[in-house]
Amino acid sequence: MLEIEIDGKKLTVNQGSTIIDAAHTAGTYIPHFCYHKKLSIAANCRMCLVEVEKAPKPLPACATPVTDGMKVHTASPLAKKAQQGVMEFLLINHPLDCPICDQGGECQLQDLAVGYGNSGSRYQEEKRVVVGKDMGPLVSAEEMSRCIHCTRCVRFTDEIGGFQEIGMANRSEFSEIMPYLGKTVNSEISGNVIDLCPVGALTSKPFRYSTRAWELSRRKSVSPHDGLGANLIVQVKQNEVMRVLPLENEAINECWLADRDRFSYEGLNSAERLHKPMIKFDGKWHETDWQTALEYVVKGLNGVSADHGKDAIGFLTSPHSTTEELYLAQKLARSFGVNNIDAALRRSDSRVAAAQQGALWLGASITELAAAKSLLVVGSSQRQEQPLLASRIRQSVKKGTQLNVIHVADDELFTTLHAKLIVSPAALVNALAQVLKAAVSIKGVESTLDLSAANVGEQAQAIAASLCATDNAAVILGNVAQHHPAFSELLALAQELSRVTGARFGITAEAANSVGADVAGANPARGPLGASVTAGLSAAAMLAEPRKAYFLLNTEVEADTYNGQQAVAAMKQAATVIALTAYKGAGLLDYADVLLPVAPFSETAGSFVNMEGKLQSFNGVVRPQGEARPAWKVLRVLGNMLSLDGFEQNSAEDVRAELLAKGDIAAKLNNALATTAANVAAPAAAGLVRVGEVPLYHADPICRRAPSLQQTEAAATPVVRVSPADAARLGLNDGDTVVVEQGSASVSLQVRADKALAEGVVRVAAAHPATQALAGMFEPIQIKRG
Amino acid sequence: MLSAESLAKIDRELAKYPADQFRSAAMSALRIALTERRDTGATPAERCLNADVIEFVANYIGIPPVAAYEVATFYNMYDMKPVGKYKITVCTNLPCALQGGVNAAQYISGKLGIALGETSADGKYTLLEGECMGACGDAPVLLLNNHKMCSFMTPEAIDKKLAELE
Numbered sequence: 024m025l026e027i028e029i030d031g032k033k034l035t036v037n038q039g040s041t042i043i044d045a046a047h048t049a050g051t052y053i054p055h056f057c058y059h060k061k062l063s064i065a066a067n068c069r070m071c072l073v074e075v076e077k078a079p080k081p082l083p084a085c086a087t088p089v090t091d092g093m094k095v096h097t098a099s100p101l102a103k104k105a106q107q108g109v110m111e112f113l114l115i116n117h118p119l120d121c122p123i124c125d126q127g128g129e130c131q132l133q134d135l136a137v138g139y140g141n142s143g144s145r146y147q148e149e150k151r152v153v154v155g156k157d158m159g160p161l162v163s164a165e166e167m168s169r170c171i172h173c174t175r176c177v178r179f180t181d182e183i184g185g186f187q188e189i190g191m192a193n194r195s196e197f198s199e200i201m202p203y204l205g206k207t208v209n210s211e212i213s214g215n216v217i218d219l220c221p222v223g224a225l226t227s228k229p230f231r232y233s234t235r236a237w238e239l240s241r242r243k244s245v246s247p248h249d250g251l252g253a254n255l256i257v258q259v260k261q262n263e264v265m266r267v268l269p270l271e272n273e274a275i276n277e278c279w280l281a282d283r284d285r286f287s288y289e290g291l292n293s294a295e296r297l298h299k300p301m302i303k304f305d306g307k308w309h310e311t312d313w314q315t316a317l318e319y320v321v322k323g324l325n326g327v328s329a330d331h332g333k334d335a336i337g338f339l340t341s342p343h344s345t346t347e348e349l350y351l352a353q354k355l356a357r358s359f360g361v362n363n364i365d366a367a368l369r370r371s372d373s374r375v376a377a378a379q380q381g382a383l384w385l386g387a388s389i390t391e392l393a394a395a396k397s398l399l400v401v402g403s404s405q406r407q408e409q410p411l412l413a414s415r416i417r418q419s420v421k422k423g424t425q426l427n428v429i430h431v432a433d434d435e436l437f438t439t440l441h442a443k444l445i446v447s448p449a450a451l452v453n454a455l456a457q458v459l460k461a462a463v464s465i466k467g468v469e470s471t472l473d474l475s476a477a478n479v480g481e482q483a484q485a486i487a488a489s490l491c492a493t494d495n496a497a498v499i500l501g502n503v504a505q506h507h508p509a510f511s512e513l514l515a516l517a518q519e520l521s522r523v524t525g526a527r528f529g530i531t532a533e534a535a536n537s538v539g540a541d542v543a544g545a546n547p548a549r550g551p552l553g554a555s556v557t558a559g560l561s562a563a564a565m566l567a568e569p570r571k572a573y574f575l576l577n578t579e580v581e582a583d584t585y586n587g588q589q590a591v592a593a594m595k596q597a598a599t600v601i602a603l604t605a606y607k608g609a610g611l612l613d614y615a616d617v618l619l620p621v622a623p624f625s626e627t628a629g630s631f632v633n634m635e636g637k638l639q640s641f642n643g644v645v646r647p648q649g650e651a652r653p654a655w656k657v658l659r660v661l662g663n664m665l666s667l668d669g670f671e672q673n674s675a676e677d678v679r680a681e682l683l684a685k686g687d688i689a690a691k692l693n694n695a696l697a698t699t700a701a702n703v704a705a706p707a708a709a710g711l712v713r714v715g716e717v718p719l720y721h722a723d724p725i726c727r728r729a730p731s732l733q734q735t736e737a738a739a740t741p742v743v744r745v746s747p748a749d750a751a752r753l754g755l756n757d758g759d760t761v762v763v764e765q766g767s768a769s770v771s772l773q774v775r776a777d778k779a780l781a782e783g784v785v786r787v788a789a790a791h792p793a794t795q796a797l798a799g800m801f802e803p804i805q806i807k808r809g
Numbered sequence: 810m811l812s813a814e815s816l817a818k819i820d821r822e823l824a825k826y827p828a829d830q831f832r833s834a835a836m837s838a839l840r841i842a843l844t845e846r847r848d849t850g851a852t853p854a855e856r857c858l859n860a861d862v863i864e865f866v867a868n869y870i871g872i873p874p875v876a877a878y879e880v881a882t883f884y885n886m887y888d889m890k891p892v893g894k895y896k897i898t899v900c901t902n903l904p905c906a907l908q909g910g911v912n913a914a915q916y917i918s919g920k921l922g923i924a925l926g927e928t929s930a931d932g933k934y935t936l937l938e939g940e941c942m943g944a945c946g947d948a949p950v951l952l953l954n955n956h957k958m959c960s961f962m963t964p965e966a967i968d969k970k971l972a973e974l975e
Binding site: 201 | 860864872873875876878879882883
């Protein structure tokens with residue numbers, strides 16, 4: 024610890040901290056542009072010059088480490104003069120077009136120019152002009168003359184994004200910030216450069232010129248997309264969500280947001296929003312009032328239950344719904360006598376729910392996971408599934424974490440892997456079993472599982488050694504593992520691996536409220552907070568054995584289920600399909616019979632339980648559009664109309680209190696399965712098998728309708744990817760049109776050889792409109808020349 | 810895109826740096842790429858670096874293309890614009906100027922019929938003004954194709970040198 028003095032204030036700081044860090048802990052503000060606490064030190068804006076006693080000239084506070092006895096003056100005449108000098112230089116080439124600049128009102132340069140700039144400029148010469156750049160559909164770089172070359176955006180893409188997509192070309196007064204020639208910025212977390220840019224050079228393309236910063240009110244919310252539960256500031260004007268910014272939460276999203284969290288708000292104002300209840304009769308849709316629609320729903324449910332029994336009804340609830348909605352949905356179903364309710368819509372393995380002993384979760388807090396010394400990530404396209412978690416893991420690797428991967432594709436993670444096993448989906452279980460077998464032999468213990476079919480390879484050995492070498496290891500299963508038909512085997516193996524090595528184990532919750540759905544009881548085998556219930560069918564089973572009636576909560580089955588083809592067929596054969604939805608999507612209009620407009624997360628109070636089991640509640644930020652109502656209210660009224668008990672709640676808080684009164688969420692998180700039998704036999708060589716992950720911006724109904732996200736490369740029409748060996752065997756060249764067939768559907772797509780894939784794998788994204796007709800995400804698939 | 814020889818040279822440069830500092834090889838790799846293009850390019854546009862070459866080099870050594878582009882555009886000896894078969898860079902800084910450096914530049918300019926910064930119509934010569942080359946004692950000096958230093962470039966020496974280039 025060092026004793027220093029800043030502006031006469033004595034303080035004790037850690038060795039190695041910089042003057043600016045020390046000043047900030049002391050509450051002293053030092054003006055700066057290029058400094059950012061999460062980025063490396065550049066010291067190129069020079070705005071933070073301060074006077075240090077015994078130093079001959081002003082020093083940059085961001086790059087000067089403190090020394091014992093240092094005396095710093097941040098506002099002495101010398102420091103002030105230096106800062107004013109820097110400001111004068113910064114403004115020389117800055118266009119000072121604040122009145123027409125989108126950053127006006129929230130611009131660091133504008134703010135600091137008030138404090139450190141002169142009222143007039145002494146610069147008479149011509150200002151330089153920099154042509155705009157194309158950084159893609161999310162980030163606008165049209166006015167690069169405003170850039171002050173702080174290089175925050177460059178450092179962000181390099182250090183946080185993992186791949187330097189932006190650079191500073193040329194030098195001196197010809198310096199320009201640009202993406203690589205002819206390329207755009209395609210990072211899944213690129214939007215953060217907009218927040219980082221201290222001037223109006225990089226602005227939000229969807230937001231710009233729509234409103235002024237000071238006209239917006241700021242309201243807190245929580246991201247409804249991935250399981251991280253990023254904290255949001257939703258900015259609202261005249262009852263419309265105008266944009267979304269990060270709310271800093273060091274334990275969850277730090278100060279970042281993934282592009283999906285940031286730009287999906289456009290989907291909230293989509294033209295496809297459902298504003299009035301609609302009923303289909305005679306094959307035509309008719310708008311109606313709530314009373315008629317609700318009576319129709321009640322009649323439908325009663326009719327099907329009278330004709331076919333309660334078991335003929337299935338509830339498919341989206342894990343992007345709030346905890347309150349999911350709680351009331353399961354209460355409605357179970358009070359009515361229906362046991363078929365599930366929120367794990369894309370899970371194909373029905374055995375998991377029956378064997379679960381608690382809500383599946385990460386098995387650690389996000390910060391604990393990031394602090395692990397050794398990580399094994401099984402079946403996760405990390406950057407697509409949880410962009411910010413992937414970024415956090417990258418930071419951990421820089422600090423020495425060993426990252427190991429078992430996956431179905433050798434995805435570019437922009438980080439160093441300690442060891443990896445890239446296998447076909449059919450061999451995923453065997454690959455994890457190899458690691459377990461290696462760990463068992465390293466630790467010299469007995470395993471309860473029969474691992475004789477696993478032949479330990481070199482990489483599996485390395486992964487096991489890495490997990491065994493530390494007492495702070497973690498094994499996490501991603502979406503691919505969770506959607507995989509052998510999820511229960513993978514979970515059982517992870518559990519056993521955890522027992523053998525002492526590592527934590529868990530899953531990265533797919534959706535904002537996957538954990539919350541389990542906690543709220545939207546699970547076929549477990550009630551709210553683990554209450555015992557009569558087991559019903561899982562989502563996969565409800566669709567494989569079609570029901571007579573379906574009750575959909577925020578669900579579009581063609582994109583939100585494991586097997587879209589099967590799901591749509593199940594909907595079409597049903598006597599009635601009741602959908603509580605915010606959107607009148609083409610799919611729902613095709614197969615549903617009644618649409619009830621419910622509010623998305625921005626228009627209702629509620630809560631999400633993120634992957635670490637943390638319940639985060641939020642209020643609606645705007646009023647519901649049209650006649651849309653919060654889904655919890657609709658479910659409550661349906662409960663009343665069906666004459667069920669216990670539907671007297673008056674607010675989302677009441678619903679939440681009712682659920683939380685049943686117990687403590689943290690005590691109900693448990694990844695251990697009751698049965699741990701696992702068949703780990705090596706796969707017989709079969710035909711081609713599909714790897715069908717959900718693309719980044721097709722994961723849920725809101726982001727599917729965000730136009731700017733849909734223009735990104737990540738949302739482009741999927742390309743069929745096969746291993747180079749398969750491409751050669753089938754005689755396919757890059758760019759050829761091929762026909763992929765699954766079940767009754769065939770789809771024409773372009774093909775590309777991809778050396779990231781194992782032989783026998785055909786990678787075709789699911790959930791995209793172009794591939795929704797296909798069947799299971801990890802099922803056999805045929806491919807032929809088109 | 811680059812010959813096996815050039816790639817072998819880049820491999821050699823890569824081996825010179827510690828594993829975590831391999832990106833330092835970007836400068837040498839770009840130089841090697843530029844040299845090959847100058848030696849093999851048929852037209853001025855084929856003798857300089859372009860986006861494809863820089864991206865290839867970046868991918869070869871394993872750095873982001875834009876990082877290589879930053880390097881290539883920062884240093885002026887990486888030719889980013891079309892360049893003649895013979896690139897003549899004459900030093901016009903003070904010590905050379907005192908010894909007739911400016912005259913040397915003007916003499917070449919007159920002889921080749923191109924102004925400073927221009928490439929001759931036949932794509933053979935490019936004449937540039939350069940900064941100090943660290944050989945003031947030999948002034949006036951010029952640099953031929955980035956690599957060959959020519960000292961004491963009096964008009965006679967220039968005539969002789971240009972005759973060699975024919």
